[in-house]
Amino acid sequence: MTTSIAYSLGIGSGIDTQALIKGLSDAVRAPKEALIAQREERNAAQISALAEASGAIDSFATALSTLIAGGTLFSQPNVSDTNVLTATALPGSRLGDFSAQIEVVQLAQAQTLESISLASASEPVGQGDLTLVTSRGSFTVTIDATNDSLDGLAKAINDQNAGVTATVITQANGARLMLKGATGEAAAFTLGVPAGTATGLERFAYDPNVAGGMTRAQVAQDAIVNLDGVQVKRSSNLINDLIAGVELNLKKAVPGTTIAIGITRPTASIELAVNDFVAAYNELHSMLSEFTAAGVNGAGGPLRGDLGIRELQRQLSKLPSTVLNSQGDGPSTLAEIGVKTNRDGTLSVDGARLSEMLASDPEGVEALFNPGQYSSSPFVQITSKMGKVKPGTYTLTELVAAAGGTDATGKIDGMSMISSGESLIAPVGSAAIGLVVKLSGSVSSATITIDPGLGGALQSIRDALKASSGPFAASKERLNGEAEQIAEDREALERRSQAYHDQLVSQFTAMERQVSAFKATQSYLEQQIKMWSGDND
Incomplete structure (x- = not known):
């Protein structure tokens, strides 16, 4: 209208x-x-x-984390003959200077037993009780009408969780039962029946001092190595308590032959990483400065006065002075190795200072970049993967190692830990959620320290800023x-x-x-x- x-x-x-x-x-x-x-x-x-700023901090943190995860900034052990043994750095370990001569005299192996052949895995084996004796204790294996077969016997043994694995091997000439324990001399086991048993079950008994029953195919024995002339025995071919921070994997016994082991420092890679980090930091700083520029007559940057960006700038400016390594007397911040903050907020590298620190304390410089996790006790080993636990210091108390079939127990910062054999797991609700430790000896308390390294520190800044309430x-x-x-x-x-x-x-x-x-x-x-x-x- x-x-x-x-x-x-x-x-x-x-x-x-x-x-x-x-x-x-x-x-x-x-x-x-x-x-x-x-x-x-x-x-x-x-x-x-x-x-754009959010994506930039993501890219910065991810690139640094990827570089660190790639392992190029970690010192690595080296060996002269990898056919005999290999050596790797334990997760979170920071290796000191070392060199050693190792002779692999004997490999650890598990006891194995094999039974006579039956017509099939479903053939009855005889009813009654077998007594299985292992390093974990004595276990009764009962065979009755419900499980009277080779398969039933294998399952009954496995159900004991006694540290012995039963397997039925089927071949053209029939089926046999094979039993295998853990590696190491102490893991030897026996399987006995009451005297006078003649139900057929006696065919599956084993005692090294009694004739008859199952045949021992392989004896339980420890690994034997000579470390710089000192003989050492271990129950496993994976040995992580001879050289601090290093796990040895024994692959072949060669008595009379010594293998040299040392360390390779990633000095050049770390120097390049420091300069690359500073360049990336300055690029991000330049972007944020442009976004927050004051300008004239309202012509400043689009994010001038934004609290989120101001907090990002504040946190980034603290990185050179953030404590990244709490262990030892080495450098604890980037500033100590020559990373300086300029008047305009950008960073620069004092090349002479960095070279000096890399020459005098390469382990300390390396520690600033790489995350680390440490236990104050040699009997408390951290087995959880690096990066699973929030950085901090955690106190373990009331520790009791596993023994006689009883799981290990303990508390972390006053909270009861979850028991799993020799391992203890930080419970839900603990600040250390994700932490797993293994008790290998008599110890009542210990302190666990998790250092973030530069990558972890940058990730923490990113995560806090981008949290749902950040x-x-x-x-x-x-x-x-x-x-x-x-x-x-x-x-x-x-x-x-x-x-x-x-x-x-x-x-x-x-x-x-x-x-x-x-x-x-x-x-x-x-x-x-x-x-x-x-x-x-």
């Missing part, structure tokens, strides 16, 4: 009323629309810049709220502008009608005057 009325505007007055209404409407609307457009543009720029989330919520408000303000402007336009149309329509009425009156009067004038003539 408004449109049809508008088309008739100007007919009475002769004025271009439509153009006048548009001009008046635009004059009122334009400055308000310009302000909204400015707000929209700035809001979009802020959202884009926040996303500064970045608050900034994003604020900007999204502003975007919604701008959209609402634009809709309100549309409504007000349309209402004002309609008001003008109504007013000018009324005016046109009035003008038309005046013109009609004028025309009538003019006609009357002409008539009067004619009559007078």
